[in-house]
Amino acid sequence: MSFSAPSMENGFSSPRNESFPAGLRVLVVDDDPTWLKILEKMLKKCSYEVTTCGLAREALKLLRERKDGYDIVISDVNMPDMDGFKLLEHVGLEMDLPVLMMSVDGETSRVMKGVQHGACDYLLKPIRMKELRNIWQHVFRKKIHEIRDIESHDSYDGIQISRNGSELSDDGHMFCGEDLAYVKKRKDFENKHDDIGDHSSTKKHRVVWSVDLHQKFVKAVNQIGFDKVGPKKILDLMNVPWLTRENVASHLQKYRLYLSRLQKENDLKASLGGIKLSDLPSKDPAGSFGLQSSINGNQNDVPNGRYQFSGDNFFAQDVDSKNHEGDLKRVVSETKRTLTADLPDPQDMRTQMSFDHSFGSLDSEVNFAAIPAPYSWSKAPENQFKEEHKPLLQLEDGFSQLPPSGIHNHIQIDDPLQSASSITSGLSMTGREICGPEKIKPLYPQYSSNHMSILSPKESAFDSFPVQSKSQMVKHQSFEPISTAISSMKPQGFNLSCITDFESCQRNLISATDSTFEPFNEDLTVCWLEGDCHSMNFGLPNVEFTDYIDPGFIAEFPIYLCDTLTSDTECPFDPPEYSIVDQGLFLS
Amino acid sequence: MERNQMHRQVSVMRQSLFDQGYLDEQFIQLEELQDDANPNFVEEVVTLYYRDSSRLILSIDQALERNPLDFNKLDTYMHQFKGSSTSIGAKKVKAECTQFREYCKVGNGEGCMRTFQQAKKEYTILKRKLEAYFQQARQSGPSETACRPRN
Numbered sequence: 075m076s077f078s079a080p081s082m083e084n085g086f087s088s089p090r091n092e093s094f095p096a097g098l099r100v101l102v103v104d105d106d107p108t109w110l111k112i113l114e115k116m117l118k119k120c121s122y123e124v125t126t127c128g129l130a131r132e133a134l135k136l137l138r139e140r141k142d143g144y145d146i147v148i149s150d151v152n153m154p155d156m157d158g159f160k161l162l163e164h165v166g167l168e169m170d171l172p173v174l175m176m177s178v179d180g181e182t183s184r185v186m187k188g189v190q191h192g193a194c195d196y197l198l199k200p201i202r203m204k205e206l207r208n209i210w211q212h213v214f215r216k217k218i219h220e221i222r223d224i225e226s227h228d229s230y231d232g233i234q235i236s237r238n239g240s241e242l243s244d245d246g247h248m249f250c251g252e253d254l255a256y257v258k259k260r261k262d263f264e265n266k267h268d269d270i271g272d273h274s275s276t277k278k279h280r281v282v283w284s285v286d287l288h289q290k291f292v293k294a295v296n297q298i299g300f301d302k303v304g305p306k307k308i309l310d311l312m313n314v315p316w317l318t319r320e321n322v323a324s325h326l327q328k329y330r331l332y333l334s335r336l337q338k339e340n341d342l343k344a345s346l347g348g349i350k351l352s353d354l355p356s357k358d359p360a361g362s363f364g365l366q367s368s369i370n371g372n373q374n375d376v377p378n379g380r381y382q383f384s385g386d387n388f389f390a391q392d393v394d395s396k397n398h399e400g401d402l403k404r405v406v407s408e409t410k411r412t413l414t415a416d417l418p419d420p421q422d423m424r425t426q427m428s429f430d431h432s433f434g435s436l437d438s439e440v441n442f443a444a445i446p447a448p449y450s451w452s453k454a455p456e457n458q459f460k461e462e463h464k465p466l467l468q469l470e471d472g473f474s475q476l477p478p479s480g481i482h483n484h485i486q487i488d489d490p491l492q493s494a495s496s497i498t499s500g501l502s503m504t505g506r507e508i509c510g511p512e513k514i515k516p517l518y519p520q521y522s523s524n525h526m527s528i529l530s531p532k533e534s535a536f537d538s539f540p541v542q543s544k545s546q547m548v549k550h551q552s553f554e555p556i557s558t559a560i561s562s563m564k565p566q567g568f569n570l571s572c573i574t575d576f577e578s579c580q581r582n583l584i585s586a587t588d589s590t591f592e593p594f595n596e597d598l599t600v601c602w603l604e605g606d607c608h609s610m611n612f613g614l615p616n617v618e619f620t621d622y623i624d625p626g627f628i629a630e631f632p633i634y635l636c637d638t639l640t641s642d643t644e645c646p647f648d649p650p651e652y653s654i655v656d657q658g659l660f661l662s
Numbered sequence: 663m664e665r666n667q668m669h670r671q672v673s674v675m676r677q678s679l680f681d682q683g684y685l686d687e688q689f690i691q692l693e694e695l696q697d698d699a700n701p702n703f704v705e706e707v708v709t710l711y712y713r714d715s716s717r718l719i720l721s722i723d724q725a726l727e728r729n730p731l732d733f734n735k736l737d738t739y740m741h742q743f744k745g746s747s748t749s750i751g752a753k754k755v756k757a758e759c760t761q762f763r764e765y766c767k768v769g770n771g772e773g774c775m776r777t778f779q780q781a782k783k784e785y786t787i788l789k790r791k792l793e794a795y796f797q798q799a800r801q802s803g804p805s806e807t808a809c810r811p812r813n
Binding site: 105106107108109111112115116119150152177178179199200202203 | 687691694707710
């Protein structure tokens with residue numbers, strides 16, 4: 075039966091009129107024309123609405139042109155013009171759509187990488203039709219999580235959202251024919267006529283809080299002063315014409331919740347003996363503000379202001395351990411991640427705070443905490459850091475890009491190692507933040523994505539510290555291995571196998587074709603070696619990922635960190651994990 | 663009747679392709695996708711595969727002539743070729759691709775070259791067999807090609 079797209083008059087196909095999942099709008103990306111033809115036929119047989127594309131860039135163009143034009147993306151991993159993982163990151167970051175990866179290669183490391191980058195699933199070729207029949211579950215799941223996420227916020231938020239219609243517009247798309255409890259509830263708020271059929275005129279497009287936007291937001295918040303913020307003030311400062319006060323208000327709400335959740339988690343962690351980054355001197359991994367703590371902590375040299383990263387983060391200038399927490403919280407809430415990772419108490423959480431804010435969530439803490447002195451973020455001499463800061467400031471923008479919507483998954487990790495994964499996510503966030511300006515490569519967007527698995531801290535650290543070697547070239551690829559390792563950890567069973575995976579990731583890393591990889595590798599090696607940083611290990615206990623870390627966030631991993639990493643510093647983190655990482659890292 | 667005989671012949675040809683390991687389950691998937699909207703789907707896909715992969719084979723041949731061999735590149739090409747071959751269920755070709763990649767991993771240039779020659783051979787054999795099969799199927803009537811014979 076052929077499926078005809080319902081009302082295309084507005085330039086984008088509106089939600090299907092048939093009952094879900096029929097009419098699911100799928101974008102298939104594959105450079106192999108044979109597979110493209112086969113997949114198209116298979117998907118059509120599933121009653122889906124298919125669009126095919128032979129190039130990654132073309133796919134992105136299509137997606138950007140019609141922001142709400144697709145429900146799900148299926149892409150091959152090996153594309154000639156762009157790495158499939160990169161495309162994955164972009165899609166997750168900008169459009170926040172579920173993405174499935176495909177490949178004839180089913181190697182664990184590749185699959186891990188995919189998951190780390192945020193793939194909802196990894197299909198092996200040859201693909202059977204029955205596998206495609208069920209892809210709608212990924213779309214559905216995402217919607218559910220979004221709704222839950224929204225609903226968990228203040229009712230004010232909910233009202234804003236419903237009034238806005240923007241956040242739920244996707245829901246309207248998806249479930250227009252369905253009787254979903256969540257959706258129905260939201261629908262009550264919305265104009266009924268908005269949901270069905272043509273939306274273009276009445277429905278407001280969902281606001282996607284991209285990394286840039288989010289960074290602007292955070293910057294504005296910082297400028298105003300966290301205590302004195304108000305949606306109107308923020309909106310004025312942000313100077314984004316299409317953004318409404320309601321958008322900002324709901325985002326602010328989420329941000330606050332996020333920060334407060336981090337705070338709570340931190341407190342909880344502290345009680346559990348976790349290392350709270352916030353308490354630098356000792357170990358206060360808590361709260362992703364690990365960086366902060368580290369900064370406060372031992373690093374005397376770390377100027378308070380230094381780690382400001384990205385401005386928006388809260389970490390503003392004074393890295394006072396206590397304050398940091400607060401700052402971090404802000405950051406955290408910004409990202410809406412509730413990654414609470416208890417960093418194993420690295421004797422000195424020198425982690426840079428700035429990272430924290432990038433993570434917003436625990437990740438930052440974790441990472442930073444994990445990053446032992448060697449990584450010298452914290453240690454970086456002020457001047458050195460100063461330089462680094464500059465680029466970092468740009469992160470602010472990046473930071474603001476973290477779309478709140480990114481956070482969807484809750485990953486509870488009981489195993490300390492798991493926290494590592496959270497760290498990873500955190501890292502990615504921070505990474506993002508940090509690397510913002512220069513080459514922020516959305517390395518870890520994926521990491522933060524749904525599969526924030528808990529990986530050994532090392533990995534996350536790895537991610538977060540895109541070795542920035544002088545040129546901030548955070549090569550995306552280089553981090554991947556790590557992230558993959560990290561992300562491969564499943565919440566349920568965090569096992570140390572991640573470490574081995576990490577190693578393999580390292581290997582992958584090493585073999586990454588990315589030219590930039592080389593330098594990175596060296597840096598990493600250096601960092602790792604020098605600091606003997608155990609900090610990498612993120613044996614964070616009880617990492618809880620309540621939010622999905624915005625991919626973009628992670629991508630901007632502060633590359634510059636790497637530079638500092640090379641500086642001497644001892645890594646308080648545990649050796650065993652580190653050693654593994656060590657080996658892995660030194661592949662080169 | 664002649665028609666029946668032809669149908670039977672087509673059926674036998676088809677079955678032997680499976681029995682001799684030239685094709686695998688994926689080919690059956692393609693057959694199942696064929697319907698009224700796309701009555702020649704399988705043949706179209708196979709044609710597309712041969713057209714697209716011929717370019718790839720040329721690239722691999724050229725790459726194998728270089729000195730020293732760029733194993734990364736070769737691996738990438740072969741990965742693509744394997745992916746393509748998987749699409750129509752070209753079982754033997756796929757097996758050679760896998761072997762090739764193993765040799766690439768260890769940097770065995772000799773092994774790569776040998777394996778690729780074998781892969782090309784299988785590729786060509788399959789092409790001829792499929793062409794004969796489709797031709798026979800077309801001659802014997804649409805009913806044969808459209809539906810999958812019950813085994």
